Amino acid sequence: MNNEIKDFENKIRKYHSLPEAVVIDCKLIGYPFHILNIDLTYLANRQLQLVEEFVMKCINYDLKRQVEIAAFLGMDESLIEKVLSELLSKGLIQRENSLNLTELGSVSLEKQTVLAPLSETKTFYIDALSGKLNDKFYLNSFDSKNNSNFVLNKVVKKPRKNNIEDVVDYYEHIEKSLQNYNNSNQIELIQVNNIEKVYTEYHELSLVLYQRNPDDQEIEYEIFSRGNIQVDYRTTIEQLYAEGKKILDPIFQEIKDDKSIDFNDENKISASINYEDAKTVEKLSLKINSFNDPDLLIETKNKVIKEERQKLKQELEQIQTKSKISEIIHTYQHRDYLFKALREAKTRVMIVSPWIQGFAVDKNFLQQLEETLMRNIQVYIYYGIKGSNQQNDHRSIENLEKLSQSYKQFQFKNVKNTHRKILVCDSRFGIVTSFNFLSFRADPNLTYRDELGVIIRDKSTIEDLFQSGKSLCDS
Structure with a gap:
């Protein structure tokens, strides 16, 4: 097992250009496929479209x-x-x-x-997570009974035996798959006669969990099959995360519950913000918003709904007061708040993030930053974590250093070893998050990554957050 983990580690280091990446665990997971035996009729070897x-x-x-x-x-x-x-x-x-x-x-x-039509039974495979239909699938069997905790949830509805209406949306894909069967580009599907058999099997994959470097507290993952990285499977899982279907969460939770792995954050303010409180704020906010739907305000229900909404608002106010959390933001909202802070700040902006990459510190960011500095706003950018030198984009760092030399009110410093991700705008709001403001752009066209942040609007807590950031220069 140690040799296998070392092999995974070497491949992740090479594939992601992370020379200090450390594999912390490896789990076998079962990736679900619905297998269908379909009786169909088609014309083969047609010469004409x-x-x-x-x-x-x-x-x-x-x-x-x-x-x-x-x-x-x-x-x-x-x-x-x-x-x-x-x-x-x-x-x-x-x-x-x-x-x-x-x-x-x-x-x-x-x-x-x-041409005479052909009628026969063919086997097809539906990826139970992405919904894609394939004509081939090389199955490594996975014992779902003995590994029930690591069987990925079946998201795509399983077609039913003898119910051809369940595969109507797949007719075009079935026709293309028949072309692969017959090595011909001229196949015409006449009809699907019946679904004769349906069952689910699991493709054995290795879920490898790793850190970018030994001091990194974030867990990232890669998926392997037969020793090779499987980009398609990872892409599917990340798309599901974007839809809120966090199918790997039970596995991540098991890793986080492992006491042998240290995930303590040195930032006391960040650590004091409880993840469960954040989820409670989000849950209550969504419930309150749902009661704003005018379709729900039918006169007979109006009084009950108002009472329930008032009760939820009181619960929300209590948890916000206790936790200092005003609201929750997700992956794609972070970049908007970053630019909002730079555009609207009256006196100060602070950004703390471990890594700097050109994806995030791009032309738009640098232009907006300089416009902020031209308004004589005090800007503090602190970055740096142990072992991160090769993970930083040196050209982006040079661009920021040039701005710090041109504007005295810009304090840009490498603080050597922080894993904090915070954003402070005046005394208006502060954000504590898992999002790396200076190394992750969260572009919807690129690979999705789930991130969660909390917004703080309590002035005294914002000041504490700001001062804790400034103290990094003293450590």
Whole structure:
């Protein structure tokens, strides 16, 4: 097992360019697939596309002009022109005084119309997390009974035996899969006759949990199958996280509950903010917002709903007062708050983040930062964690250093070893979060990563947060 973990560690270091990455655990997980035996009827080895066949039949029945064919088929004339050009290039039609089939075209059309349909049962595999249908799946068996804690939840509804309506949305994918079966690009699915058998099996994967360096307190993960990183599976899981389906959370929780791993945060203010309090604030806020739906305010229910909303508001105020948490923000909201602080600050902005990368400290960020400095706002940016030198983008650091040399009110410092991620804007708000403001952009077009932050609006707590950040320069 130690050799296997070392192998995973080496591959993660190389793949992610993280020379100090440390694997902290490895779990076998079962990735679910629904396996279907489907009885279907189709035509194989068709030489013509369906629209090509219809156009050639029109020509064969004395529709000799492009405009006539378009009108008869109810299709755009420009599309018919493209089909005719393709048929001409294949030598299936000729265009002299009018359109006519060539001898090859006549033979091809005759073969197209006399093909006998095939009926047989084929096996297909539906990825139970992404919903994608595949024609092949190399299964490493996974014992779901003995590893029940590590079987990923089945998110996609399992099709039912004898209910072909459950696979209607997959007809196009089934047809494409049949092309792979027959090594042909010309397959036409006639109909799905029946779903004869359905069952779920699990593909054995290795979920490898690691830290970017020994001092990093965040757990990240990679997925391996047969020793190779599986990007498709990871992408699916991250998309599910973006939808709020956090299917790996039980495994992460088990790792966090392991007392042999130290996840204490040196920032006392951050540590005092309880994760459960954050989730309670979010839950109560969502419930209150749901009662703002006018469709719910039917007169007979109006009094009950108002009373429930008032009760929830009182609960929310109590937990906010106790925890100092005003609201919760998720991954994509962090960047907006970062720019909001830079745009709207009246006196000061503080950003603390362990790493600096060009993805986050990009042209837009640098431009907005300089505009903030031109308004004579005091800006503090502190970064740096032990072993992070090779993980930082040195050009971005140079750009920030140049700005600090040009503007005396900009304090930019490497504080050697912090894992804090905080943002302070005047005394208006402070954010304590898992989000790395200076190394993660949270672009929806890039890989998703779940992040959670809390907003603090209590002035005394914001001041404590600010002073705790300044104390990093003294450590």
